[in-house]
Amino acid sequence: MSGHSKWSTIKHKKGAADAKRAANFTKLAREIEVAAKEKGPDPAMNFKLRLAIDRARAGNMPKDNIERAISRGAGAEQGTDIKELVYEAYAPGGAALIIQSITDNNNRTGGDIKHILSKHGGSLANPGAVTYLFDQKGIIRTEPIPPSDRDEVELALIDAGAEDIIHEDDSSIMVSAPADLSSVSEAAEKAGLKVASASMEWIAQATVSIDPEVESKVTKIIDALEEHDDVTNVYTNAE
DSSP states (O other), X not given: OOOOHHHHHHHHHHHHHHHHHHTOHHHHHHHHHHHHHHHOSOTTTOHHHHHHHHHHHHTTOOHHHHHHHHHHHHTSSOOOOOEEEEEXXXXXXXXXXXXXXXXXXXXXXXXHHHHHHHHTTOEEOOTTTTXXXXXXXXEEEESOOOGGGXXXXXXXXXXXXXXXXXXXXXXXXXXXXXXXXXXXXXXXXXXXXXXXXXXXXXXXXXXXXXXXXXXXXXXXHHHHHHTSTTEEEEEEOBO
């Protein structure tokens, strides 16, 4: 197993996005509602829902809010028709962007995202123009695996479906196929590791170098997108 510098970049970027999301209960509630709507209200049988609930709890979302979001998703309460959408775009300098959103109004969200991109020198891309540059992977972040336990724990994680395991100073990162996210996460927990996060992420197959001036523009456009109420995650192949 070998580490790659891109994982540090992704981890820190994802951590910033998680902090913003945790401060917004509306986004968290929508994630729970969508997950419950897709595969039912029982987190023991719905891994996506369990992850959404874990993120809500980490963001100090009140228990009543979580239960209402589950109920809305399951149809017990009147809720709006919300859905997940993915937008593909280009940032200044040609860097690719994948923008994930949860919305109850496609026209509003699409118009707002187009406006943000245009304002900051970006543009929407045609479907498929960007996603082929990325792979969708399950990413599990845990506390660091002690060096003395790595051989045994890594074998268990590989048996569960881990494709790669990266060790950093403050965490260990497991990479899996989307279908194996749940089994690898459960294997990590069974090994006694504290799972900090487990989610589906878009990982660039290769990063592109950009100069400092363009880097500032790309950062601004990502920040502006992440501040939008309907946007849940933004991924880029910019280095």
